[in-house]
Amino acid sequence: MILLMELLSDYDRAFAGITQAGTPLITVVDNFRVFKGASVRSVTPLYTVSGNKLFKGLSVSGMPLARFSGDLIFQGNQVSGVPIARMKKTFSLKGISTSGTPIVTVPSGNIATLFAATYHALRG
Numbered sequence: 808m809i810l811l812m813e814l815l816s817d818y819d820r821a822f823a824g825i826t827q828a829g830t831p832l833i834t835v836v837d838n839f840r841v842f843k844g845a846s847v848r849s850v851t852p853l854y855t856v857s858g859n860k861l862f863k864g865l866s867v868s869g870m871p872l873a874r875f876s877g878d879l880i881f882q883g884n885q886v887s888g889v890p891i892a893r894m895k896k897t898f899s900l901k902g903i904s905t906s907g908t909p910i911v912t913v914p915s916g917n918i919a920t921l922f923a924a925t926y927h928a929l930r931g
Contacts, residue, residue, distance in 0.1 A: 818847065821913045821924030825898070832911060833927055835920040841927070853927065856919045861926055873926045875918075879903075880925055892925045894918070899925040 817838065820831035833853070834842050841854040841861075855862045860871035874881050879890035880899070892899045897916045898909035911924040 819913065819915050819917045819920040820845070821911050821920050823911060823928060825909050825912055827912055827914045833920075833924050835917070835923060838917070838919050841923040843927075853931065854923055856923055859922075861923055872930070873922070875922050880922060882930075891929055894921050894925065897921070901929070 817836070819835045819838070821833050821835070822829065823832045831845055834845055834847055835856070836842065836847050836852075839856045840852040841856065842849060842852050851864050853864070854872065855865055855867055857867040859875050861873045862869070862871055871884060872882075873891070874884060874886060875894065876886040878894045880892040880894065881888070881890050890903060892901055892910060893903060893905065897914060898912045899921055900907050901910055910928045911921065913921045913924060
């Protein structure tokens with residue numbers, strides 16, 4: 808049985824590496840709640856995206872796990888220095904690199920999904 812909430816929610820999936828199909832690494836619901844794999848029925852999400860910050864669980868305040876500025880992702884509350892990853896249109900790359908093997912791929916190109924998936928693949 809499908810719940811009405813599931814029909815009205817917007818799901819976006821991220822895949823490990825260059826893959827664009829199969830079992831997702833994470834699923835982002837309504838552009839802010841992040842769940843592991845394809846399961847979105849767990850009680851609490853792994854992460855919550857709030858603006859350009861990523862928080863653990865349901866939290867949306869305090870010290871973030873990661874933050875993005877432009878196309879760069881930084882650990883914690885930093886927005887300068889050496890980034891942990893760089894986001895490109897539908898995929899992300901480790902460190903400051905502008906080419907190489909993608910860490911994660913988001914077919915839709917959704918920035919919140921790409922941000923959360925990159926952090927989860929590197930630090931989660």
